[in-house]
């Protein structure tokens with residue numbers, strides 16, 4: 022953020038997509054708080070801030086209108102003003118005469134919030150005309166919405182084309198996401214271990230393929246592991262499986278072997294006789310699960326083997342839980358991994374948790390502050406780790 026914001030107007034794309042209750046009260050303001058350092062920095066430097074964000078997924082009704090009452094950013098004005106300790110002006114449209122007038126009148130230290138970007142069809146289409154109208158409101162552009170960076174929308178990507186390199190910048194949040202992901206992807210200290218879990222292999226194919234190309238150790242846990250066991254001829258009972266991915270699983274195992282990547286699967290599991298926290302439980306080798314039983318967590322041997330690999334790593338990437346951690350009886354594996362990652366971090370490893378439910382897991386376990394970086398980027402982080410070029414990142418670097 023090394024732009025000179027003094028006496029300038031800066032258009033800032035933030036992610037204020039916060040959850041609201043039935044009376045439109047904000048139930049979790051984490052995303053708003055996360056954007057404060059960027060906003061405050063600009064204001065402290067004597068700049069004016071024009072904020073834009075999407076909120077929810079407003080869909081057109083049959084008559085072509087949108088439920089603007091539900092999705093208006095007006096719901097956020099009062100709280101934002103409290104957080105910033107100063108008044109926040111509001112423009113009832115993203116662009117158009119009111120936004121233009123209010124933006125033009127904005128003085129140093131003042132804040133204007135524009136209406137929901139998604140009320141305009143052009144937003145998700147990356148429309149140039151809409152982006153130009155937005156760009157015309159300000160002198161500088163800052164993008165702090167990493168969570169939307171994988172979408173080529175008007176407010177996240179196209180608008181950046183109207184600002185040259187010296188008039189646009191990532192905000193602090195986005196800068197951090199990009200910097201930390203690059204630390205893992207581009208110049209990791211080795212050994213580098215990736216821990217991948219979650220429900221489906223199909224959701225993580227691209228990630229697994231990419232990681233096999235450059236990690237030293239790949240740990241695969243969670244429901245997706247059983248597709249690998251079945252692919253190797255194991256018996257997995259009623260565990261989660263994707264029968265159309267068996268070939269792919271075999272292929273990934275072969276690739277790992279070819280490249281000398283240590284691929285660790287959970288040798289044993291905690292199996293249950295139904296998908297319920299109250300189910301009967303027992304330990305079982307993961308490739309010999311009896312009919313009627315399903316693997317819902319990694320077992321004690323797997324916990325130990327995974328922990329050893331993590332402890333000897335210098336860089337750790339974690340995406341996806343080791344079991345059905347939402348059910349306390351099947352959370353032990355995920356909890357152990359979270360604790361070991363935290364411990365390794367304390368001893369000098371760099372750890373990034375991101376791009377899936379593992380973020381919820383470390384937060385739920387109170388360990389979010391004990392790892393090096395917890396990404397809030399969701400799908401955007403997943404795509405970044407998969408090696409895709411994010412349009413919102415590229416537009417700032419062009």
Ligand code: AMP
Nearest residue numbers: 219220243244316317341344345377378
């Ligand atoms: P993801 O969003 O891909 O990270 O997947 C997270 C989901 O995978 C969580 O809701 C977990 O409950 C689920 N999950 C993890 N392990 C298992 C398992 N062994 N069987 C079924 N679901 C699982």
